[in-house]
Amino acid sequence: xxxxxxxxxxxxxxxxxxxxxxxxxxxxxxxxxxxxxxxxxxxxxxxxxxxxxxxxxxxxxxxxxxxxxxxxxxxxxxxxxxxxxxxxxxxxxxxxxxxxxxxxxxxxxxxxxxxxxxxxxxxxxxxxxxxxxxxxxxxxxxxxxxxxxxxxxxxxxxxxxxxxxxxxxxxxxxxxxxxxxxxxxxxxxxxxxxxxxxxxxxxxxxxxxxxxxxxxxxxxxxxxxxxxxxxxxxxxxxxxxxxxxxxxxxxxxxxxxxxxxxxxxxxxxxxxxxxxxxxxxxxxxxxxxxxxxxxxxxxxxxxxxx
Amino acid sequence: xxxxxxxxxxxxxxxxxxxxxxxxxxxxxxxxxxxxxxxxxxxxxxxxxxxxxxxxxxxxxxxxxxxxxxxxxxxxxxxxxxxxxxxxxxxxxxxxxxxxxxxxxxxxxxxxxxxxxxxxxxxxxxxxxxxxxxxxxxxxxxxxxxxxxxxxxxxxxxxxxxxxxxxxxxxxxxxxxxxxxxxxxxxxxxxxxxxxxxxxxxxxxxxxxxxxxxxxxxxxxxxxxxxxxxxxxxxxxxxxxxxxxxxxxxxxxxxxxxxxxxxxxxxxxxxxxxxxxxxxxxxxxxxxxxxxxxxxxxxxxxxxxxxxxxxxxxxxxxxxxxxxxxxxxxxxxxxxxxxxxxxxxxxxxxxxxxxxxxxxxxxxxxxxxxxxxxxxxxxxxxxxxxxxxxxxxxxxxxxxxxxxxxxxxxxxxxxxxxxxxxxxxxxxxxxxxxxxxxxxxxxxxxxxxxxxxxxxxxxxxxxxxxxxxxxxxxxxxxxxxxxxxxxxxxxx
Numbered sequence: 001x002x003x004x005x006x007x008x009x010x011x012x013x014x015x016x017x018x019x020x021x022x023x024x025x026x027x028x029x030x031x032x033x034x035x036x037x038x039x040x041x042x043x044x045x046x047x048x049x050x051x052x053x054x055x056x057x058x059x060x061x062x063x064x065x066x067x068x069x070x071x072x073x074x075x076x077x078x079x080x081x082x083x084x085x086x087x088x089x090x091x092x093x094x095x096x097x098x099x100x101x102x103x104x105x106x107x108x109x110x111x112x113x114x115x116x117x118x119x120x121x122x123x124x125x126x127x128x129x130x131x132x133x134x135x136x137x138x139x140x141x142x143x144x145x146x147x148x149x150x151x152x153x154x155x156x157x158x159x160x161x162x163x164x165x166x167x168x169x170x171x172x173x174x175x176x177x178x179x180x181x182x183x184x185x186x187x188x189x190x191x192x193x194x195x196x197x198x199x200x201x202x203x204x205x206x207x208x209x210x211x212x213x214x215x216x217x218x219x220x221x222x223x224x225x226x227x228x229x230x231x232x233x234x235x236x237x238x239x240x241x242x243x244x245x246x247x248x249x250x251x252x253x254x255x256x257x258x259x260x261x262x263x264x265x266x267x268x269x270x271x272x273x274x275x276x277x278x279x280x281x282x283x284x285x286x287x288x289x290x291x292x293x294x295x296x297x298x299x300x301x302x303x304x305x306x
Numbered sequence: 307x308x309x310x311x312x313x314x315x316x317x318x319x320x321x322x323x324x325x326x327x328x329x330x331x332x333x334x335x336x337x338x339x340x341x342x343x344x345x346x347x348x349x350x351x352x353x354x355x356x357x358x359x360x361x362x363x364x365x366x367x368x369x370x371x372x373x374x375x376x377x378x379x380x381x382x383x384x385x386x387x388x389x390x391x392x393x394x395x396x397x398x399x400x401x402x403x404x405x406x407x408x409x410x411x412x413x414x415x416x417x418x419x420x421x422x423x424x425x426x427x428x429x430x431x432x433x434x435x436x437x438x439x440x441x442x443x444x445x446x447x448x449x450x451x452x453x454x455x456x457x458x459x460x461x462x463x464x465x466x467x468x469x470x471x472x473x474x475x476x477x478x479x480x481x482x483x484x485x486x487x488x489x490x491x492x493x494x495x496x497x498x499x500x501x502x503x504x505x506x507x508x509x510x511x512x513x514x515x516x517x518x519x520x521x522x523x524x525x526x527x528x529x530x531x532x533x534x535x536x537x538x539x540x541x542x543x544x545x546x547x548x549x550x551x552x553x554x555x556x557x558x559x560x561x562x563x564x565x566x567x568x569x570x571x572x573x574x575x576x577x578x579x580x581x582x583x584x585x586x587x588x589x590x591x592x593x594x595x596x597x598x599x600x601x602x603x604x605x606x607x608x609x610x611x612x613x614x615x616x617x618x619x620x621x622x623x624x625x626x627x628x629x630x631x632x633x634x635x636x637x638x639x640x641x642x643x644x645x646x647x648x649x650x651x652x653x654x655x656x657x658x659x660x661x662x663x664x665x666x667x668x669x670x671x672x673x674x675x676x677x678x679x680x681x682x683x684x685x686x687x688x689x690x691x692x693x694x695x696x697x698x699x700x701x702x703x704x705x706x707x708x709x710x711x712x713x714x715x716x717x718x719x720x721x722x723x724x725x726x727x728x729x730x731x732x733x734x735x736x737x738x739x740x741x742x743x744x745x746x747x748x749x750x751x752x753x754x755x756x757x758x759x760x761x762x763x764x765x766x767x768x769x770x771x772x773x774x775x776x777x778x779x780x781x782x783x784x785x786x787x788x789x790x791x792x793x794x795x796x797x798x
Contacts (some may be wrong), residue, residue: 031681035688039350041701041714042430043721049433053425071514083340083349096495110607120740156533163529164521167496254521256340256495263522269681 008293012286019282020275024067027271028060033080036269037190054080060278067275076276081268089261094280096166097257100249101241103172104179109234112184116191116230117223121198131188143245147178147252164254167180175253183237190233201225228300235292239285254258331796332515332762333537333779335789336527338466338788340495340520345478346465347419350427352787356540357498358516358786361402362465362483365393365412366458370793372611372706372785374458378407378466380444388453388741389436393461395444399507402489403482405468414469418447430706431463453739455746459613459705477578486511486792495520500791511792528774537779537796540789541653543771544597550774556601556783558771562658562700563607564645564764565715567693567724572643572671577636582643582696583622585629585669591661592767595654599772603765606754610768611785614708614737614750619758622765629666629669639670646676647698648683658766660699693724696764706786708750709738716757725762 034051042050051057058066070077076086119131141149154161161170196202199222206304207217247259258277265273296303342356346362367377376382380394399407416438419426426432434454439447449456468482481489486508487500498518504510519536520525528546530536539550547553566573566582573579588602604610605619633639643666647659656677664671676694678686686694699722701711714721718731730753737749757763771787781794 032684035684036681037350037427038430039427039702039704040687040699041710041721043713044690044719046430046433047688049422050425050427050429053422079342084342092494148529151526151529157528159533163533163535164523164526165496165519167493251523252526254519254523254526256520260522267680 004293005290008286008290012283013175013278015286016279016282019036020071023275024064024271027269027274028063031269033269033271036267037080042129050296063072070302071275076279077268077272079265079273079276081270081273082267086270086273089273090258090276090280093256093258093261097242097246097250097259099172100175100179100246100257103176104249105183105234105238105241107176107180108183112187113191113227114228116188116196117218117226120195120199127190131192135185136187137297138181139189139299143178143182143248144252146181147174147249150174150178151252164252166253166255171253175249175255178252179241183241186237187230187233191226191230194229195222198222198226204282224299228296229298231292231295235288239288242284242288243281246283253291324708327747331513331798332517333513333791333794334519335538336519336521336530336536336540338520338522340500343478344481344492345467345472346481346483347415347426347428347467347472348424348478350430353520353651356789357500358465358481358483359485360487360500360516360791361481361485361677362467362490363485364463364465365395365461368462368706368784368786368788370782370784374462375707379461379464383448383458383461386447386739389450391448391450391457392441393446393448395446396507397444397759399484400505401433401468401471401482401484403468403471405470405482405483407466407468408443408482409446410443411469412446413438413440414472415464415466418467418472419464425652428463431710432460435460435464446733454739455740455743456707456738457706459707460470463705465693487516490515502593502635506792508792509574512795513791516791517790531774531776537776538781538789538794539774540771540787542774543653544595544599544772546774547597551777552775552779553772554775554781554783555772556785557601557611558694558769559609559702559704559706559785560652560700560769561603561609561703561711562605562655562698562766562769563603563715564650564662564696564698564766565722566625566696566762566764568760568762569693569724569726570695572638572641574694575636575638576760578638578671579764581629581632581636581669582666582671583761583764584625584632584728585665586622586662586764586766587624587626587665588621588767589624591658595657595661596767596769599770600745600767601770603768605758605765607757607763607765608708608750608754609706609711610702612703612706612708612711614712614747614754615756618751619754626665626668633670635713640672642672642674644674644695645698646678646683646686646694646696648680649677651680652700653769655698662698662764662766685701686720687722690719690728697722697724700769704786708735708754712750712753713738716753716762723762725760727760737779 034047038050038061053263054075079089080088151163154160161174165171204217204222218300250257250259262277337353339353339358341357344358346358363378365377365379366374369375378396380396383391383393386392406608420435434450436449436451441447469480471477486503486506488503490499492498501515501705502511522542529540531539531550566579568574602621604621606616608615630774645663649656663675665672687697703711712734716723717728717734733753739744740746773783778796779797
């Protein structure tokens with residue numbers, strides 16, 4: 001176990017380092033922040049002077065060494081765009097994105113798993129058909145469109161929630177739904193097929209023949225096995241939301257999270273801020289995958305982590 | 307009243323009560339992104355200006371139609387020698403934190419913004435300024451490095467900050483200006499609230515408070531307006547004109563243009579360049595893409611409201627037959643022209659670029675359109691060695707003066723000009739330093755006329771700024787696109 005943790009931590013550090021370096025090179029190759037920041041009609045001389053003031057006229061190699069040196073001391077530098085420490089910006093935006101993911105994803109799991117199991121009880125029954133149809137709708141609608149429709153119906157039409165913004169629980173409802181509905185649909189579908197497969201297993205038939213109550217069979221045995229693939233999917237949902245899928249929802253609902261900040265950093269060619277965002281996101285992904293591995297072990301003790 | 311009507315009315319009432327701010331004379335305005343600072347001298351950012359234009363003031367201001375007039379200065383400045391301008395200051399004005407507005411504040415404001423260590427993005431507007439000195443408490447002189455006739459317009463740009471407090475790190479978060487509104491609260495990520503300054507030297511404004519919300523997506527802004535959460539939204543997409551409660555438009559600062567290279571094959575022929583101008587039906591573009599909220603540009607990049615606009619030049623005629631004939635005469639039929647642009651930075655940019663490409667194709671050219679990612683687009687826009695045959699750009703004439711647009715688009719070597727006309731470059735430089743108003747105007751007359759005759763540019767449209775408003779807000783938008791809350795009122 002300890003060996004496993006150490007190995008994964010080392011792997012994780014390599015991933016994070018690799019990703020940040022790629023971002024450094026990519027941001028320097030794609031856009032010149034000075035061109036982005038000054039008005040277009042600024043003269044070549046004005047741009048050169050500004051570049052010098054920001055220290056961006058140094059050779060790329062020199063800048064790269066300085067960057068790596070700072071990174072080793074966990075200093076991400078100041079955001080070019082906002083002129084304050086990049087990591088500070090990331091840390092103020094981070095909780096807002098986590099809040100959104102927790103709400104959207106919590107909703108997806110709390111509804112998706114039981115509904116999927118309910119559908120699996122009687123495949124092709126009434127509940128199954130309703131649930132499968134609903135999840136197909138949830139899977140097919142584009143997220144930005146779903147968000148705008150929710151706004152038109154529940155905010156503009158019925159006035160139940162604010163159209164956008166943040167700061168209260170009622171602000172959270174529509175963005176969380178928009179983020180959660182496609183995830184819920186996927187989780188529901190997978191739980192359904194996974195539970196159906198388990199219920200057809202030999203051990204379930206044996207348990208039924210022995211006269212065990214169905215609820216005990218379902219929750220005590222079948223669900224536990226069926227949840228392993230669901231957990232994999234759930235982990236993927238969290239990671240993909242975390243790695244940038246929230247940006248659509250954040251844009252539609254003017255939610256001040258990390259996704260919007262990343263967009264701003266890209267639009268300003270702000271490599272220092274982007275660097276800090278990517279670092280924190282990569283760290284999060286490494287941690288979530290580690291957590292998932294540990295959860296597998298908890299659900300199914302047969303899984304060997306070493 | 308039938309019961310269901312009563313219920314509906316009650317529900318409506320509840321919704322309105324929930325959506326409207328507590329005080330009737332508070333309004334909400336949407337801006338596209340959260341300002342990174344409220345220090346008004348640091349960045350060049352329109353969303354930040356939407357807020358700080360109400361907190362801070364400048365020595366000179368503009369009337370809604372664009373005319374320069376005294377602001378914090380008591381009168382228009384006097385030029386006492388080619389490099390020095392003298393400003394008399396308004397008496398009895400103070401900053402929100404109690405510091406007096408006087409010559410010391412002006413000297414400190416100037417010194418602060420031109421300090422290289424401060425690295426202000428606004429130096430692109432102010433780089434001629436060399437310093438300031440106090441004459442007496444209410445008289446100050448501003449010096450330029452070279453003779454600078456645009457200095458008054460620059461002083462309409464430079465916001466005045468308090469001499470002492472502006473050095474405090476807290477200044478960026480908790481600003482103090484001389485303006486009609488002062489900061490009430492800044493909820494990071496959510497909103498900025500300003501409240502009326504009861505001691506404003508120009509008299510307390512009518513609207514008690516204003517809240518700025520940060521909404522990047524155009525559709526979400528319109529939804530906020532329809533739900534009664536917002537009173538004013540700018541940069542409305544023309545498609546939404548029918549959906550919003552109220553809207554208004556005003557000729558804006560932006561002009562779309564295509565810069566043609568005079569050095570590349572095919573476009574080096576003036577006949578081809580003229581054909582590229584008259585092949586375009588600008589009126590149709592304005593109607594189809596902008597719902598009529600744009601005007602064909604008058605054959606030049608200079609804004610019709612700017613100093614140096616040449617009223618002698620008319621918009622290029624739309625004459626597709628002659629365009630085809632000219633291309634044929636030049637032996638360019640079927641030749642390839644590259645048109646470079648971007649998408650998403652300016653309203654309808656991609657649509658405009660593609661439509662222009664189609665008009666050129668009709669005139670007989672083969673048009674190769676490259677829509678680039680914005681960073682790559684900027685690299686090509688500023689690349690001195692490889693000029694694209696044609697590159698799309700939108701110029702915003704913030705100072706309402708011909709110098710910046712002409713320098714950027716037509717002065718060889720200065721920014722993104724694609725000609726190699728040394729003579730014109732010398733004229734533009736001369737006009738920049740010409741302090742005699744009439745002589746300067748005459749120079750711009752010559753420059754714009756030559757640019758027109760030589761078709762160095764394909765000026766497209768003078769765009770209008772479109773605003774959507776709630777029914778209760780009354781406001782007349784300004785030519786300089788400033789959102790001055792003191793000029794607004796609500797009816798209730």
